[in-house]
Amino acid sequence: MTVMTAHARLRIDERGISPVDIETVLTWGRELPVGGGARSVTLSRHAAAELAAEGTPRSQINALRRMAVVVAADGDVMTALWMWRSKRSRRYRRGIR
Numbered sequence: 001m002t003v004m005t006a007h008a009r010l011r012i013d014e015r016g017i018s019p020v021d022i023e024t025v026l027t028w029g030r031e032l033p034v035g036g037g038a039r040s041v042t043l044s045r046h047a048a049a050e051l052a053a054e055g056t057p058r059s060q061i062n063a064l065r066r067m068a069v070v071v072a073a074d075g076d077v078m079t080a081l082w083m084w085r086s087k088r089s090r091r092y093r094r095g096i097r
Contacts, residue, residue: 002019002023005079017080024043025043025069031071034070039070042065043061043064
């Protein structure tokens with residue numbers, strides 16, 4: 001079970017992100033440093049292809065590819081967000097292919 005901060009629980013509820021999706025991204029995703037010891041975990045194309053091979057619906061994979069989970073240095077989930085093409089989410093999607 002993943003430990004989430006109060007802020008993460010609030011934001012995940014507000015953004016309609018399921019805990020199962022958080023676990024999937026944390027399990028299959030790759031990490032990128034975002035500052036202060038925090039890491040952004042996102043789903044790469046390679047991981048998405050592996051999920052598709054396992055039978056995960058393409059619509060769910062597409063949604064997971066647009067999500068970033070921010071994890072603190074101690075491993076707690078700080079927040080999760082949908083990455084849109086904006087300056088605000090740019091730091092969480094660096095290097096995503």
